[in-house]
Amino acid sequence: MRLTLMWEARAAQGRGGELLEWARAQVLAHEPLRREIFRAPQDRVLVLTWWEAGAFDAELPELPEPDAELITRPVHRWRFESVE
Template structure:
């Protein structure tokens, strides 16, 4: 089985990064990923990575768009296929 990573990245309205992070943390997915990790960065950015045992083109649950008044632009989404850790 292939491991697929979904990346979800959004930029909050200035000063609301912590709120966006908590919003992302509270979102439930229709299925449980192998792993889910949240990151924050300067400029009130939030990144969520989820890992799945699934084919690259599988239908997988993704985080929705937050309310428009919480973000400065549409969410960016990417899908990657894992090729190992390089160990």
């Protein structure tokens, strides 16, 4: 089963570049099959990682929560199973 983990955060006012660099610098315990990092208006940063897993709820390395002063709200996280 191929899973995609989605991590999305909104930076504190004017700190989008810093949050983007923070996300780029994160090292996971294991390397995913693939990782992509995106940015969007309102200083949002999105990180997608792809993994081979035995189950939807498999234990996989995830990006941590950044320091509270760097973000405006808790990080949003979702899991998706590839269907194709």
